[in-house]
Amino acid sequence: MGPGIITANIDNDASGITTYSVAGARFGYALLWTLLPTTVALVVIQETIARMGVVTGKGLSDLIRENFGVKAAFYMMLGLFVANFGNTVANLAGWAASMEILGFSKFIMVPVGALSIWILVTKGSYRLVEKILLFACLIYFGYVVSGFMAQPEWGPVLKSAVIPQMRWDSEYIMLSIAIIGTTITPWMQFYLQSSIAEKGIKKRQYKAMRLDVIIGCSITDIISFFIIVTCGALLFPHGIRVTEASEAALALKPLAGEYAYLIFALCLANASLLGAIIVPLATAYYVCEAMGWEAGVNKTFSEAPQFMWIYTMTIALASLVIMIPGAPLVLLMVLSAVLNGLLLPFVLVFALLLVNNKKLMGEYSNSRAWNYISWATVITIIGLTSFLVITTIMPLNV
């Protein structure tokens, strides 16, 4: 298992699963085709990021600080910190919701979940954490199982997956953009490059790295595919609309029986908790590395105070927010999606400027053809996410 595969897996966190469930329930298989271009865009971007990690041996936040100065790094890290706080809230909310539909109170399960991931990371050994993560990645295949259990008609499914169809429906457009927005996120880019630099992957292993990235991106979207297929096959024909992943699980119960419902609920719980471990931890690393503060899971509070406090406060505050009755959870998640959308152009443009820096990348900087593809991809993504951000702030009235 390489960094590309792990990163891509964690990309399917609570908000991703929600988007796919909603898309499947609302439009059946009609949005399946968006996965193909999304995968291509994801591969192009992840390949660039991975190549930078391999060649420079440094993380993205290191490179931004060294090449664009402390101001750029500081504001980007501030943005990342706030956006990732929102992501953590979303993931813990996913955890709470999945526990509630399994019959556990969120007032017990949120503190239990938060405390166990806090203890796991601050006190647990790397090997234990890694084993748990790898096992958790396997659980994602539950969605594939549920997709087959839904017994869809494969003909229409495959047709929808390859033949694009456009509908001038604001919800349809919003959802198709949201699929890209939830797949290509700012924090992932930092996470991927750092784990590659951290693993010390050499230039000569680069080809294997590229394969790892491509496989990882494909697996992510295969999982997404099966989530849409499950909801598309079971919920869409009955006209059941859902707004959350947990609602999708609940709605499956009378239609597909106990197992599909259990699989959906457990997979959501798993993905949410995985996201809640990685996102705050990753944030703490990048912020500290960019700012030149001591960082590390093996350090104590007095050795690496900023690192430990960022990690602890993110989890503690996010759990508190979830447990406040009537807290504006939806607003917070929307805000975090907006902030992610605002950060993404900067991250992508910085990345492309860096990868074209000959001093940094030497012969590994982008070729002209690859540059055209990358800039086109990045500009499209920036265009689509800005559209999403603008319409989230000022909803369309169609």
Place this chain on the structure above:
Amino acid sequence: MSLFGELFISELLNKPVLDPKGDELGRVSDFVVIKGEHLPKVSALILNKKDKLRLEWDELSIFNKSVISSKIYSPHVKSYVSSEDDLLIVRDIFDKQIVDADGAKVVRVNDVKLEGKHYMAWLAAVDVGMSGILRRLGIERRSESIYRLFGKTLSQNLIGWGYLQPLEPRLTKISLTVPRQMLSELHPADIADIINSISQKDGASFFNDLDIETAAEALAELQPEMQADIINSMDTEKAADIIEEMPPDEAADVLSDLPKERADEILEHVEKEEAEDIQELLMHEEDTAGGLMTNDFISYPPDITVREATERFRTEAQEAENVYYLYIVDKEEKLQGVASLREVLIADNDSYLADIMETNLKTVAPGEDEMAVAEIISKYNLLALPVVDENGYMHGIITVDDIVDILLPPASKKKRRRV
């Protein structure tokens, strides 16, 4: 020019520079630094107008936080052509990593402090603290009052330039520096940790700067791939010096990961006797007793007295890696027996080694698997195990620390932190 005390670079950036008439020449964008007697000194200012301009230090008339002015008029200012050979404070020092050997951690340069003395400006220290970041962001004052609210003061965290050791020649890059006097006091394993925590290229350059002895010790602690990369990127002479300094078995491990021609090239520069030892070890498979062993051991003929052996031991033990067993070999280098250091020390001075040596020997063949070696060492609680071929010739010893490296999984040797 008026003298100034201490100034931070971030307080000067983007300040207008005036000519004697009061016209703006441009705004400060960077500082050129050259090697000084003790500390680097500022030799010119780079200004931003439409193009980049270069104003020499002796063309300045006033230089302080509030006013910077020049002796020359606007048309006479030279334009600046960017050069890789110059050392520029903002371009080359700001935001770069420093390895702070005090605690072996990596920090970043947030700001640089200048000191004015003798009409010169010296580069006195780098700021790696919180106040440096806030100053760069232009919010130091405001943050100070917030800190005071909580009854705290913003502490400065400066590292004097004197403690920093530029890594690359010509001072073009200072991505990494370290107080040398502190470095020599660090354990080689800690130095290896520092090298593991920085990029591959910086690691190699960092290594080039260590003295041969420290380098040899630190190299042995690195991961095999990193070892090969570093040795490969060094010049042959230096690489050979380091290889020569290492125990033969560790040297052989490093060389076996290199391309054959490169390893041979380095070996040609190693002292003949050492090179032969290494050559011999290189012939064995890596995961066998022969691949694990070192041929650096203490051996004596059976017919010398304990007194004589002790005297020889005093001089030879300085070089040897493992000194707890004395091996007794005959003229043909066939292993006869072994005596532990304890047995030798408590034995009567006039007795012969042949009298006190243990002859019931535990040995392994060179082709034996490494796990079998580990089992014997563990079963008989040995510190070292001799490697003897079918004819009784002694080839080397395997020490317990090499076995520990095999038995411990790699994860605990180098703690990986990202999950």
